[in-house]
Amino acid sequence: MLLKHTTDEIKARKALTINPAKTCQPIGAMYASLGIHGCLPHSHGSQGCYAYHRSTLTRHYKEPVMAATSAFTEGASVFGGQANLLQALDNIFTVYNPDVVAVHTTCLSETIGDDIPQIFNKAIADGKVPEGKYVLHANTPSYVGSHITGFANMTKAMVDYFAVSNGHKEKTVNIIPGYVEPADMEEIKRLGDIMGIKTIMFPDTSKVLNGPMTGRFKMYPEGGVTIKELKLAGSSKGTIALGNLASGAAAKALDVKCKVPCQILDLPIGLQATDMFIDTLRQIAGVNVPDAVTFERGQMIDIITDMHQYFYGRRVGLVGDPDQILALAKFLVSIDMCPVYIVSGSPAGKKFVKRLEEITQEVPYEVKISVPGDMFLFHQWIKQESVDLIIGNTYAKYIARDEDIPLIRFGFPILDRVGHSYFPTVGYKGGIRLLEKILDAILDRIDRDSSDISFELVM
């Protein structure tokens, strides 16, 4: 047993988190920053933060993750990090020449109380930010929210720093994709494209964190939203924010700042959430949904109806980020699966938990939800009554192995498999991939557990 000290006896905890189902704000901000073209994310804090964030993102993407740090020492912690950030900006623009530097704070600089805009002003005044180059920042104290919050804050910062209304509405539609994979962002753009809609998506990590091997290292890969596009976002017809937790803040800020109306939807994971996304997109853009999209939808339903017997009634344990587990829970219920344990480490609010309860109210088992909760509790629930499937990040593999339950790796981080950054799980095509993964997990298990007598050729 890998987690041999975990038992089914649940003792109330209020101070100790065990096996977290979240991490801290700055890594989310770093990830979002990588979705700006030509951007170098910068961690304003101790160098350990940036090292950890880069390592974790690198393990997840198996790609270079470039970022810089203010590298606080004890002196900076006492006297403030202004000198470090000024020196860092000078070095960064001189040596690494990015278009933009996206600074996020850390628990350290937040506790000290560094005033980033003021430091920016000084840097600009001192000529440390070259002509035509940009800086932006987000406050991302590690002791508030989670990596999702950090992503949301940095995404909102893109609006705060760049979006401007040019006075008339352009034909563009803004899409804020949420804390999803590069492949998901690409798929969301593709759907916009085949609907004939000009979209501005931010952040956009596609072609940044799933890049090619070419024999050349590019510190600033070809992907990412440009500053020009971010500016133009202020004049779009509307904004679709996917996932309230990760994208809601930026969408609302854009509405307030530039009067771009927004729709905040669930992540387009699963049939109905994708329906909602496509339907909203066509309504905002005023276009018809092309047959090609409806065709993909039909393919997805085809698999659901064909393989329904294997989905029906299976108990699923779901652990991940809030926007994801909400959409996934809805998807699972829609195919007659039973998400019975739902956990996220990220705080998401009471309304969120209420929506989860509504979504799962028809599940014919007791449904346990803990948001925020941790994977230790999740595991204890499973010890009490097992599930047929776990959907979670790589850390869930320890539970899956101990309890002999199939695992579908989903969410962040996935450290031990490839594929998540190349194949989407959003949209109908993503839905088909998820269905395939669920079926593979279930059918592999049926095959494994069948007796010789009941082993099936056709399934």
Place this chain on the structure above:
Amino acid sequence: MLLKHTTDEIKARKALTINPAKTCQPIGAMYASLGIHGCLPHSHGSQGCYAYHRSTLTRHYKEPVMAATSAFTEGASVFGGQANLLQALDNIFTVYNPDVVAVHTTCLSETIGDDIPQIFNKAIADGKVPEGKYVLHANTPSYVGSHITGFANMTKAMVDYFAVSNGHKEKTVNIIPGYVEPADMEEIKRLGDIMGIKTIMFPDTSKVLNGPMTGRFKMYPEGGVTIKELKLAGSSKGTIALGNLASGAAAKALDVKCKVPCQILDLPIGLQATDMFIDTLRQIAGVNVPDAVTFERGQMIDIITDMHQYFYGRRVGLVGDPDQILALAKFLVSIDMCPVYIVSGSPAGKKFVKRLEEITQEVPYEVKISVPGDMFLFHQWIKQESVDLIIGNTYAKYIARDEDIPLIRFGFPILDRVGHSYFPTVGYKGGIRLLEKILDAILDRIDRDSSDISFELVM
């Protein structure tokens, strides 16, 4: 044990096939026919054939597979099947109203010696083939070749019946995709599209055998090559035939009949075969390869280099159709894997076996090849010395379970999983999918077999 009577003691066999790695011609012809738009395949033989072929294709695709039969009884077997075919054509056009009926023969009608063109002539003379409707046929005796031969013959029949040269060369390039999945055909078309090339692909089962659930049954789904396109194929700039066994005959016939020059390539499975396909396509069409294609290529190499350690040196048993196993063997060798046992039931010729030997000559193990061979022999080889991975169709799961070897389902038929008809394995994107599948199989096994002590978080 599921195959408890299989031992490692190999006794020479020359008359008895055990656990075949092929099936008969007509099913391949039926599959090819489904790749013509508005076509009803017709089996000229006993009704058992059509029932078996439809059942097998249906289990593989989980989609309607429409076809008709001459439904021979003993009388027809004695007196010839003309009356049956005439009645069938009349009924088919009257009741089911297809644009075209594609007749293939069977061992029965071939042994009798029915002359299909002569029967067609009579049917046309009798007014059983309505104005503007078409018939075509291929001779597909079950006792020659395999399902691949049947596919090749029906594909060639498309050329024989329809292709005409209009006297000047059009900008189109013909692609004969080989006996691959609908998703593969779609992917091959997509690659042509993003290269800005107008392609005519035949047969084309995409949108036929991976169709949507819409609440309406369409006997003739929207996919398939049209008769108009088939005619135009005779005036194309050139033809690319993918897979010599399945596509070579049609390509050569088109060259002979209409002077359309052809290149016969390996199936674009894996990096180098896809490179060859793209490079040939650009040369025939006289276009530049867009960056988007090169980007996908780079993504595929990125995974290969990132995960190389897991591929390196692993022994693979490969059983399937000739064009597929050839391309797969080359792909596996290219990523430093070791295809050690290679079997196809389909006869493929000495040159084919020689190419396989060349491809595998650097493999640091004894490589055993049996083409034609059967899965019983394949299993016996594995009994003698095991492999790390099996790639084969669903029937290979019996071996995989008995020998506790991971299996990647590939080829025809796949009766117990979904996905193969929705996600390509050709092209770079298909290569990424294959790499993902190989890695999942290997890494799942490493995870399973690790001790608690050596269990890995990051891989």
Place this chain on the structure above:
Amino acid sequence: MAATAEKIDKFELDGMDPEKIKEELLSRYPTKVARKRAKQIIINKVEGCEVPVIQSNVRTIPGLMSQRGCCYAGCKGVVLGPTRDIVNITHGPIGCGFYSWLTRRNQTDPSTTPDGHNFMTYCFSTDMQDQEIIFGGEKKLKQAIQEAYDNFKPKAIAVFSTCPVGLIGDDVHSVCREMKDKLGINIFGFSCEGYKGVSQSAGHHIANNQIFKHVIGNDDTVKEGDFKINLLGEYNIGGDAFEIERIFKKCGITQVASFSGNSSIDAFANSHTADLNLIMCHRSINYVAEMMEKKYGLPWIKVNFIGAEATAKSLRKIAAYFEDQKLTDKVEEVIVQEMPQVLKSIAEIKPRTEGKRAMLFVGGSRAHHYQELFKELGMITLSAGYEFGHRDDYEGRKVLPSIKVDADSRNIEELSVKADPEKFNPRKSPENLQKLKEKGLEFSSYEGMMPEMKNGVLVIDDITQYETEKLIELFKPDIFCAGIKEKYTIQKYGIPMKQLHSYDYGGPYAGFKGALNFYKDIDRMVNSRVWGYLKAPWQIKPELAATYAWE
């Protein structure tokens, strides 16, 4: 028949006029075809024990897309396929052997025979090539038998002929005899070429004949056990036979042989030592029962273990036959033990299934048997028919004398069987049989499907693709039962389709536990939300305005 229409309870057909429907089904056909099909599409009308005549077991109409398979499929695939310890060699091109390889879900438990032989996971074929078509395939077949023997040392080898074998004139039977002599094991062949007869049905008959000739009666050992029966026409799809065996065991009934689910050739050889034959699938196996009765004196009765009530009824029939109070008591005890959970499940599920409408077009007895289960769920059978049934399967065995043997049936051998001078042993005296009959136990009798169906419903033999579509469009049934070829065609209409050959890889559905499985599966299918997704929001409400989730 048109005259009967007015007397029909139209409610059963969603208020539609069955004659109009029949007309609609026929309207598109060429005249000759329509005329033929008109005799195969019947509006049911039960008057006493009389039902209308339905033309069946007639030629499939070319081009119309029947559900049927061939003689080989019926012989090798259905009847012989489930016997685990015979090496079944398909003599012919590779396809036939390939397609019948593991595709029928006949489960088997090799641990129940001492040698543990199980060849069902293997496919053996002579993979005939063109040179054999030209020069004959006997030599290759002989060699193949030798190789099978060398590799597997089985106790029996069977050879199945495919279409070309008959045409090129290979004498399969003489090859088998020769190899039997040479190898000293039981080797026998089947002339079950695909073109024989008009459907699988011909293959069943041929299979029955050869098992009877070559196997049954080979072992006279009388085994231990009370109340010895054979179960005929049960193929252990999804474990059905296991459930029936479980019930038999619980009741103290000894099963000597099963034809042919979970079966062994040794049991076939010994089967004539049983005291009663039970027929599940009348169509596929009645020949064996009849021949055994003539030769060995075993009576047969029709049973049905599909449906909990039917199971109870069948058990009572067996008890009645044996006239043993202990058995009768045990059977009642078992029924009392098993029924509560069945009734509990019905009580829970029926409110969700009551009044739902089913159609069944499948097999040679399943379209009949499964109506029982739907009835238990309060569901209505709107229409049904067989794929390869004969008139007796529809109308009852009483019509047997009136069935004319046509050219297609005439070529299937009819064995002439006589009482065995040594082994014939009538299990019951004629008086005893008469007494039992008077108590309501019918011997050698099958009433057929139609008498149990409602008036006015359509009974359709060998339904075509076109008719299937029409029926669906007209009725939009809640569930449709057929086979794999039909499955997705039906489902594209948004109607769940239950395979009654393979059970969609579920089951068992027989017996008490099987009924529970079936109820659950049907409940899942007719009540799932997944059939409600067919229209996209932009198809339902194409105008441009909506309100959404988080706002």
Place this chain on the structure above:
Amino acid sequence: MAATAEKIDKFELDGMDPEKIKEELLSRYPTKVARKRAKQIIINKVEGCEVPVIQSNVRTIPGLMSQRGCCYAGCKGVVLGPTRDIVNITHGPIGCGFYSWLTRRNQTDPSTTPDGHNFMTYCFSTDMQDQEIIFGGEKKLKQAIQEAYDNFKPKAIAVFSTCPVGLIGDDVHSVCREMKDKLGINIFGFSCEGYKGVSQSAGHHIANNQIFKHVIGNDDTVKEGDFKINLLGEYNIGGDAFEIERIFKKCGITQVASFSGNSSIDAFANSHTADLNLIMCHRSINYVAEMMEKKYGLPWIKVNFIGAEATAKSLRKIAAYFEDQKLTDKVEEVIVQEMPQVLKSIAEIKPRTEGKRAMLFVGGSRAHHYQELFKELGMITLSAGYEFGHRDDYEGRKVLPSIKVDADSRNIEELSVKADPEKFNPRKSPENLQKLKEKGLEFSSYEGMMPEMKNGVLVIDDITQYETEKLIELFKPDIFCAGIKEKYTIQKYGIPMKQLHSYDYGGPYAGFKGALNFYKDIDRMVNSRVWGYLKAPWQIKPELAATYAWE
């Protein structure tokens, strides 16, 4: 230093002038930065035992992208992480605990301690929230310790402070003392806030101090066994320690404690009963060895089990120390047993690796140790440097007296240790030590990396991303060694990159068997065909003409 350039063997640097390269590396930097970096980029020159001074263990330059991590990472992640039976609670926001959760591949075998405790698969954190930042986190920490105790009943709990803890003034140590008194188990804290020092190195020191204070010496039981040693600075990445333990066992050497691969707190407590400390990673653990020598009288020697020759040499050192002929014989016997397969592997692989060029920028001793293995493969180290080494790691401990303590080091506690009045027991007399020294056994000595490197190669401390890229562009080495953050950056250039923290999930690489693994992995990496695919055919030959496969 410029003066030394002409004397350098230019061949070692691909014929390039190291001064020019250094100039190039510095040219893009702002002047002040260039001046600082110039002291950390050194052209090696070995004269006797003298090497040039390299500035190291100095502040990371903001914005330049160093490889380094923080004090917490060195303390919790590196030194304490591998101890399986302490519940390690990270006191702070969730991130630090999360990132150090199972990411270092320290293997451990809980079956070797009676209670089988293993908490390494768990991550414990106080998940500090803003209210704790405002009102202080001591209360929550106390509660967390209580909850850890309630759930796991461990024998020890350790608390690790993250950045904000120091700033808000939580007194972790007093909380620990209080809870230790309350719960009666060993509980102690580490003030290892991320901003302390200039790299992980500060964390090592803090870790060493606290283990020394709170654990070592707690258990005086003298365990059975000959030739007792402790292995220090070996973290059992990928099973390295298991291989070393295997060799010790084979030689009859008793390992009392390991700091801290495959370790248990009980072994730490008892470690002062050993007779010799062996140091693998000098940087991370030398403090413990020094303090133990002072307090308990155990001498220490530097060993290296990376490389087969180095392993043999280290074993001989141990034997020399114990001055026991039986041990000496056994060690020689083991070397004779183990070396043939090593030599066989080298003979097979070396022809493919000879002359290939490596660069190593990693850790505080790995950049040194792994040069041994590359040497065994005939490979050349073109350039190397540490991530968090000090001058003594580069130049040897002889420079220790000349290292000035700067502000960043001054804030790391330096324990004042004295001989324990009761437990101090000098294992060897001064005369004996001197004798051994004369025989070539160096005590408390480490020569550092630079003296073993070629003249002219670049030794670069705390290399930046920019310098890394430049080096790669200039040299295109055949393999590059660093950590996960660098891996894909390097590989995008088409150059295989070996992680020497995680071994890319391979290993073990230590000892004899580890050497075999390493040879194979390097052979695979530097000789794989997969690095040859970077250009597409249309990039190589853009013109329009070609001939293809089947024609």
